[in-house]
Amino acid sequence: MQVSQQDFEKAKDQLKLLKVDPGNEVKLKLYALFKQATQGPCNTPKPGMLDFVNKAKWDAWNSLGSLPQESARQQYVDLVSSLVSSESSSHVKENPPDSKSGYETIEVFTEDNITKIVLNRPKMKNAISVKMYEEIMEALEEAAKDDSVITVLTGSGDYYCSGNDLNNFANVSAGGIKEMADNGAKLLKNFVKHFIDFPKPLIAVVNGPAVGISVTVLGLFDVVYSTDRATFHTPFSNLGQSPEGCSSYVFPKIMGLAKATEMLLFNKKLTAAEACSVGLVTEVFPDKTFQKEVRARLKAYASLPRNSLAISKQLLRSIEKEKLHEVNSQECACLKERWLSDECMNAVMSFLKKKSKL
Numbered sequence: 001m002q003v004s005q006q007d008f009e010k011a012k013d014q015l016k017l018l019k020v021d022p023g024n025e026v027k028l029k030l031y032a033l034f035k036q037a038t039q040g041p042c043n044t045p046k047p048g049m050l051d052f053v054n055k056a057k058w059d060a061w062n063s064l065g066s067l068p069q070e071s072a073r074q075q076y077v078d079l080v081s082s083l084v085s086s087e088s089s090s091h092v093k094e095n096p097p098d099s100k101s102g103y104e105t106i107e108v109f110t111e112d113n114i115t116k117i118v119l120n121r122p123k124m125k126n127a128i129s130v131k132m133y134e135e136i137m138e139a140l141e142e143a144a145k146d147d148s149v150i151t152v153l154t155g156s157g158d159y160y161c162s163g164n165d166l167n168n169f170a171n172v173s174a175g176g177i178k179e180m181a182d183n184g185a186k187l188l189k190n191f192v193k194h195f196i197d198f199p200k201p202l203i204a205v206v207n208g209p210a211v212g213i214s215v216t217v218l219g220l221f222d223v224v225y226s227t228d229r230a231t232f233h234t235p236f237s238n239l240g241q242s243p244e245g246c247s248s249y250v251f252p253k254i255m256g257l258a259k260a261t262e263m264l265l266f267n268k269k270l271t272a273a274e275a276c277s278v279g280l281v282t283e284v285f286p287d288k289t290f291q292k293e294v295r296a297r298l299k300a301y302a303s304l305p306r307n308s309l310a311i312s313k314q315l316l317r318s319i320e321k322e323k324l325h326e327v328n329s330q331e332c333a334c335l336k337e338r339w340l341s342d343e344c345m346n347a348v349m350s351f352l353k354k355k356s357k358l
């Protein structure tokens, strides 16, 4: 049976209304089928090697070969309807009643004097997209001003956070790679600044593995609680990159130069127990009782006098603030250069290639 134009248009509209991100691989497939259905086989010139996004799209479309337009249309409609039905059968979590609305990539709510910021891209292991960097900064600004006593950062799903979303490097703007690196460095510097300057006690509730920038900024938190299931990994050298989040300064101070070197240069992944023994993590809890035990601690801390806590935090942190801003600037300047290097471009390209199974 042929798919009518009406069914095809309906599928297009349904796709726009999907709440759950179908993932890059599926998005590429949908793109390719749509192009094939509307324009026939791929006949445009192949984009350049470094134009990651358009190259991945071109490859996906080209891989459909001479698939008839009618079959592409059918496959497109089938794929959209399978996404719609899997979304309606999956549990799409509603925001809790007191949650602050308007965020796409995080959830924020305040309860018992605690503002909780939850990284909410569980299918992507809470990788930090550009949008998520921006939303976390906005949420921290709001939390700094609201009535809460303490602020908590945690992840949804099985991961705490898989670090920078490597797709951030795929969206090369018209200004080219240099402009992308400039913008990335500005964004990163501002992001880390929000942690350096945060005025209230900031607590990380590390609910699962943590990678990259989600690990490095832990040195700027006041307390880090972790499940025993978590690991702490900063694979910067694997990616041809260099440390950020002030870790080049804070990690050696916390754990000594040798341990910091193992992590930041040689990609050593720490277990939660190891991270605790070197002082990066404050306390580790069995995964089974993690949430319950941590909740009890947080509730107790949040009942302490607000101003006293904020003033004491300033006393503990203010001596280092200027130094931290300086380190942040240096790290971002260094990373900007790294992002333009062959070492980094090849590593990122290899991750994105594997992802889109090219």
Ligand SMILES: CCCCCC/C=C/C(=O)SCCNC(=O)CCNC(=O)[C@H](O)C(C)(C)COP(=O)(O)OP(=O)(O)OC[C@H]1O[C@@H](n2cnc3c(N)ncnc32)[C@H](O)[C@@H]1OP(=O)(O)O
Residues within 6 Å of the ligand: 023, 024, 025, 123, 124, 125, 127, 128, 162, 163, 164, 165, 166, 167, 168, 183, 184, 185, 187, 188, 211, 212, 213, 214, 235, 236, 239, 244, 355
């Ligand atoms: C604006 C620029 C600021 C830059 C700041 C500097 C920051 C530096 C860093 O943070 S460096 C660290 C970067 N992160 C990584 O290198 C991790 C990459 N991801 C992985 O290695 C793995 O995905 C994993 C070990 C985190 C999890 O592995 P696994 O359990 O096997 O799950 P999947 O790989 O299947 O993951 C599911 C899904 O999520 C995608 N994904 C996960 N993490 C990232 C990521 N960091 N960037 C992009 N995409 C990520 C993964 O590809 C899968 O997607 P798919 O379902 O295939 O579409």
